[in-house]
Structures are given as structure tokens and as C-alpha cells.
Amino acid sequence: xxxxxxxxxxxxxxxxxxxxxxxxxxxxxxxxxxxxxxxxxxxxxxxxxxxxxxxxxxxxxxxxxxxxxxxxxxxxxxxxxxxxxxxxxxxxxxxxxxxxxxxxxxxxxxxxxxxxxxxxxxxxxxxxxxxxxxxxxxxxxxxxxxxxxxxxxxxxxxxxxxxxxxxxxxxxxxxxxxxxxxxxxxxxxxxxxxxxxxxxxxxxxxxxxxxxxxxxxx
Numbered sequence: 001x002x003x004x005x006x007x008x009x010x011x012x013x014x015x016x017x018x019x020x021x022x023x024x025x026x027x028x029x030x031x032x033x034x035x036x037x038x039x040x041x042x043x044x045x046x047x048x049x050x051x052x053x054x055x056x057x058x059x060x061x062x063x064x065x066x067x068x069x070x071x072x073x074x075x076x077x078x079x080x081x082x083x084x085x086x087x088x089x090x091x092x093x094x095x096x097x098x099x100x101x102x103x104x105x106x107x108x109x110x111x112x113x114x115x116x117x118x119x120x121x122x123x124x125x126x127x128x129x130x131x132x133x134x135x136x137x138x139x140x141x142x143x144x145x146x147x148x149x150x151x152x153x154x155x156x157x158x159x160x161x162x163x164x165x166x167x168x169x170x171x172x173x174x175x176x177x178x179x180x181x182x183x184x185x186x187x188x189x190x191x192x193x194x195x196x197x198x199x200x201x202x203x204x205x206x207x208x209x210x211x212x213x214x215x216x217x218x
Contacts, residue, residue, distance in 0.1 A: 027072075036093055088134075
């Protein structure tokens with residue numbers, strides 16, 4: 001849902017920055033790689049230590065590279081299969097680092113194996129949600145469904161909750177409960193989204209098979 005509206009807005013906002021990077025000779029692939037590296041570093045350095053505010057600041061600064069690299073490719077007229085593959089693959093790496101960092105916190109100083117398990121579930125379910133769409137498209141289906149919680153929603157819910165929870169370091173009370181709530185919300189939303197995509201692929205595949213059989217019968 002957020003992908004549909006937020007992506008268009010931020011693309012317009014980041015277009016001048018993308019144009020500047022092009023002028024100084026930076027490639028879209030370099031932006032993709034550096035952006036992912038920044039997200040991974042922010043998540044795996046700060047989150048396991050419970051530094052949720054500063055970790056989220058670092059991650060947020062780099063996560064917009066996902067919009068900048070595509071914008072640069074379009075301005076250059078260089079959209080390619082390799083660029084799409086690299087971007088999609090490194091998105092999965094970045095997501096894994098975020099939820100992996102949270103799992104490490106709860107497995108260690110966060111002292112909650114149940115929330116560690118939920119963070120791991122969020123990591124795994126997010127990967128499977130993405131895989132169902134990619135696999136459905138690979139077998140020739142449109143997978144015409146957005147789903148309740150896509151990647152943008154997972155990131156926004158998690159990062160906002162992490163950032164606000166991190167304000168506890170500055171003496172803000174009561175905010176520590178937001179992160180567990182967010183993880184549960186992402187876990188449930190991802191499960192619903194997975195169900196939506198599986199149902200959609202099943203329906204579309206049945207329709208495609210019926211059309212193919214009708215064509216063969218003719």
C-alpha cells in the first residue's frame with residue numbers, strides 16, 4: 001500500500017540528488033551497494049547493543065538508496081535486468097540485517113527469547129512473501145495483488161517503532177513497548193500477506209491452466 005503512494009512522492013523529492021550523483025560520475029549499482037552496506041552496518045552494529053535511535057537514524061539515511069538508484073537508472077536510460085536483480089537481492093540482505101539485529105538484541109541483552117523468535121519469524125516471512133511474488137511471476141503469472149504488509153510497510157512499521165523506542169535512552173518513558181507491538185504487527189501482517197499471495201497465485205494458475213487446456217482442445 002505504501003509503495004503505491006510513498007514511492008512516487010520520494011522519487012520526486014530525490015530526483016535532484018540522483019541527478020547530482022550522475023553528474024559526478026556515481027553509478028546506480030554503486031549507490032545500491034553502498035546503501036545496502038550502510039543499512040547492514042547500522043542494523044548489526046547498533047541494534048544488538050540496544051541503540052535503537054541511532055541505529056534507525058543510520059539505517060534511514062541509507063535506506064533511501066533503494067529509490068535513488070532506480071531514479072538514476074531511469075535518468076540515464078540504463079534500466080537493466082542486472083540492475084533489477086542486484087537491487088532486489090540486496091533488498092533481501094538489508095531486510096535480513098534489520099530483523100537479524102533485533103533478534104540478536106532479544107537473544108542477548110534484550111533477554112526475551114519469545115521476541116527473538118518473533119523477530120526471526122519477521123525475517124523469514126518477509127523473505128517468503130517476496131519469494132511468492134517473484135516465483136509466481138517467474139512461471140508467467142501476474143500475481144495481481146499488493147497484500148496487507150509489503151516491504152515498505154514492514155520497514156516503516158519496524159523502523160518507526162525502533163526509532164521511537166530508542167528515545168528511552170534520552171529519558172522518554174513508556175516507549176519501549178512499541179517495538180514488541182510493531183514486531184507482532186509485522187509478523188501477523190506478513191502472514192496475512194503471504195496468504196493473500198498464495199491464494200492469488202492459486203487462482204491465477206488455475207485460470208491460466210484452464211485457458212491453456214481450452215486452447216489445446218481447440
